[in-house]
Amino acid sequence: MPRSSALExxxxxxxxEQIAFFRRKxxxxxxxxxxxxxxxxDRAFVVAGAAKADLLEDLxxxxxxxxxxxxxxxxxxxDFRAIVQRQGWTGWxxxxxxxxxxxxxxxxxxxxxxxxYAAGRYAQLTDPxxxxxxxxxxxxxxxxxxxxxxxxKRWGDMRLTLRHDHPFWATHFPPNGWGCRCRVVAVRAPAxxxxxxxxxxxxxxxxxxxxxxxxxxxxxxxPGANAATxxxxxxxxxxxxxxxxxxxxxxxxxxxxxxxEQRLALADLVDRVAGSLRAGGRAxxxxxxxxxxxxxxxxxxxxxxxxxxxxxxEELLHALRDTKAARAAALPVQTxxxxxxLLETATPYWDTADPALVYxxxxxxxxxxxxxxxxxxxxxxxxxxxxRVTSNFVRTGGIVDAANLRDGSQYLKLPKGx
Numbered sequence: 001m002p003r004s005s006a007l008e009x010x011x012x013x014x015x016x017e018q019i020a021f022f023r024r025k026x027x028x029x030x031x032x033x034x035x036x037x038x039x040x041x042d043r044a045f046v047v048a049g050a051a052k053a054d055l056l057e058d059l060x061x062x063x064x065x066x067x068x069x070x071x072x073x074x075x076x077x078x079d080f081r082a083i084v085q086r087q088g089w090t091g092w093x094x095x096x097x098x099x100x101x102x103x104x105x106x107x108x109x110x111x112x113x114x115x116x117y118a119a120g121r122y123a124q125l126t127d128p129x130x131x132x133x134x135x136x137x138x139x140x141x142x143x144x145x146x147x148x149x150x151x152x153k154r155w156g157d158m159r160l161t162l163r164h165d166h167p168f169w170a171t172h173f174p175p176n177g178w179g180c181r182c183r184v185v186a187v188r189a190p191a192x193x194x195x196x197x198x199x200x201x202x203x204x205x206x207x208x209x210x211x212x213x214x215x216x217x218x219x220x221x222x223p224g225a226n227a228a229t230x231x232x233x234x235x236x237x238x239x240x241x242x243x244x245x246x247x248x249x250x251x252x253x254x255x256x257x258x259x260x261e262q263r264l265a266l267a268d269l270v271d272r273v274a275g276s277l278r279a280g281g282r283a284x285x286x287x288x289x290x291x292x293x294x295x296x297x298x299x300x301x302x303x304x305x306x307x308x309x310x311x312x313x314e315e316l317l318h319a320l321r322d323t324k325a326a327r328a329a330a331l332p333v334q335t336x337x338x339x340x341x342l343l344e345t346a347t348p349y350w351d352t353a354d355p356a357l358v359y360x361x362x363x364x365x366x367x368x369x370x371x372x373x374x375x376x377x378x379x380x381x382x383x384x385x386x387x388r389v390t391s392n393f394v395r396t397g398g399i400v401d402a403a404n405l406r407d408g409s410q411y412l413k414l415p416k417g418x
């Protein structure tokens with residue numbers, strides 16, 4: 001029997017875990033909806049095409065009101081129109097027609113409400129006390145949708161009931177697509193007639209979506225399951241997929257929230273290499289090129305493909321072993337550990353003789369310098385993942401004569417902005 005709209009509304013009344021999940025998110029500017037992938041949405045609030053900080057903050061406020069107060073779609077639409085007019089936002093998908101605006105506002109509203117609801121339920125369902133009493137989860141299909149997805153309906157009709165730690169839930173914890181209203185309930189054990197194994201082939205990946213059958217592209221994750229993932233991990237993953245201008249802007253917003261994690265990760269890499277004098281193919285994020293520097297390089301014809309700057313342990317090991325150490329020209333270990341902080345105020349240059357981005361900063365013993373190889377394609381391991389990327393890598397560093405940087409014959413000074 002179809003569930004009434006009144007009951008559907010009760011199911012989606014805001015609750016503490018849902019609100020807490022949403023408010024832990026940080027604003028992340030994006031160009032496309034898939035700039036941020038799957039589980040990264042647990043830590044970030046995004047609206048595709050909203051890259052300005054003020055615009056994103058206003059949109060977040062409207063969504064927060066819907067999440068925390070249970071306001072209606074009609075009220076959200078009024079807030080959306082006011083924000084678009086006040087911020088002068090143009091070019092957004094759906095702009096220019098009543099139908100397009102209706103679709104876009106519903107997408108933003110429902111996606112945020114349903115994922116935050118699911119994440120809040122995930123927090124409740126994984127509470128140790130509840131798991132001890134009700135370790136099984138049952139898939140419940142919503143009969144209120146106009147065009148039910150056949151597989152979602154099948155999972156609900158068969159009363160699919162699995163232990164909470166079954167691999168199925170890692171990819172199939174609902175919602176499982178745009179507009180999906182399915183949910184999960186906790187039970188003590190499967191009841192008579194419940195299916196206790198998912199259908200054969202449930203985990204086969206579709207070439208069209210990159211997700212299991214029945215799961216929309218980008219929805220193959222459990223909302224809330226990664227809410228405790230270190231934010232730096234998600235930021236690094238996102239930076240690898242962003243064009244340089246938008247990545248540089250994003251870093252300006254997120255740096256205050258992740259800089260402690262970032263500095264600790266870099267210091268850990270330096271300490272391990274300095275202690276063992278061995279490289280293991282790992283890398284750490286050092287900095288992200290400032291928006292003004294990215295723009296200046298583009299004007300010079302040296303546009304960056306990405307904005308992040310990485311230090312790999314291979315180059316660090318080479319720098320620590322460099323024979324320049326005998327001439328007191330090598331950067332001390334502590335300087336390498338402090339590199340993220342030092343580069344925040346460093347002066348950027350473009351090396352016109354040996355094309356590279358150069359950062360100059362005050363260091364013990366004189367003028368410190370690191371040379372960054374830009375738009376270099378190679379394999380990069382961040383955490384446990386190794387992938388081929390085109391990015392920017394610290395090649396070397398040392399103590400130099402400041403006059404060489406400032407005479408203008410080889411090094412072109414660049415703006416750095418904030």
